[in-house]
Amino acid sequence: MSDVSMAKGPGGAGPTAQDLVVLTDVNKHFGALHVLQDINLSIRTGEVVVVIGPSGSGKSTLCRSINRLETIDSGTITIDGKPLPAEGRELARLRADVGMVFQSFNLFAHKTVLENVMLGQVKVRRRKREEAESKARALLDRVGVGNQADKYPAQLSGGQQQRVAIARALAMDPKVMLFDEPTSALDPEMINEVLEVMQQLAREGMTMVVVTHEMGFARSAANRVVFMADGRIVEEAEPHQFFDNPRSDRAKDFLSKILHH
Ligand SMILES: Nc1ncnc2c1ncn2[C@@H]1O[C@H](COP(=O)(O)OP(=O)(O)OP(=O)(O)O)[C@@H](O)[C@H]1O
Ligand SMILES: [Mg+2]
DSSP states (O other): OOOOGGGGGGOOSSOOTTOOOOOOOOEOOOEEEEEEEEEEEEEETTTEEEEEOOOSSSSHHHHHHHTTTSOOOOOEEEEETTTTSHHHHHHHHHHHHHEOOSOOOOOOOTSHHHHHHHHEEEESSSOOOHHHHHHHHHHHHHOOOOGGSSSSSSSOOOHHHHOOOHHHHHHHHSEEEEETTTTTTTTHHHHHHHHHHHHHHTTTTOOEEEESSSSSHHHHHEEEEEETTTTTEEEEEEOOOHHHHHHHHHHHHHHHHHHHH
């Protein structure tokens, strides 16, 4: 893994060449609700950013905006220096560059595990089937479900399905991976097997944005914690600083509720 701590721009202000995902003055409304308010956020190559905050604070909307599942009202979002494409093949490629893993696993129910991990490679990345299959098998092995390749998603546990969803996103060779509460729908005994795959990815230098309530993961894997409330980024800090010394009252309040349960 590259030395992420060296990747900070001089002075730390404004986007730099290492910034892979850059949101500048992003605003979004749902009707009268101002769900993203003047969001400025830069994510460097190899950085792991954990986004936390109360329900309804805009965490999912932020993630969904980064791969254009939601449009924004104003501001800009760039990936690798390029603004998000609006539609067509360019948009499909962007979605492949930005892997997304949701709370609900969103696998294709009528396709086998192997086909789930091959499909995008063939359709979007235009790989030959043999190449897509060997890559799919290697990734399924890597996330620990290689022996499930010929089953259908419903025949797998939630933890296994989520690991297939991660393999499917990785099969596209994404530049960045977005995780929106990937373990929230899982039974407790399955949470760790998914978090371990994510920990491994982080160690290998994958650029990741992770919305999660798993504070142990945030502490050990994140380079930075972003705390959102009411559509704003209220606080950003390294994990130890954020958890041990939150600055804002909103963050203190939030942490006291989730950590003392
Ligand atoms: N498609 C939509 N139409 C209208 N309102 C929406 C839509 N999606 C989200 N919202 C509202 O926008 C706000 C932010 O939602 P969002 O899902 O981004 O929050 P969140 O921080 O991910 O919350 P949670 O922790 O519950 O997942 C909420 O008030 C939500 O009700
Ligand atoms: Mg959400």
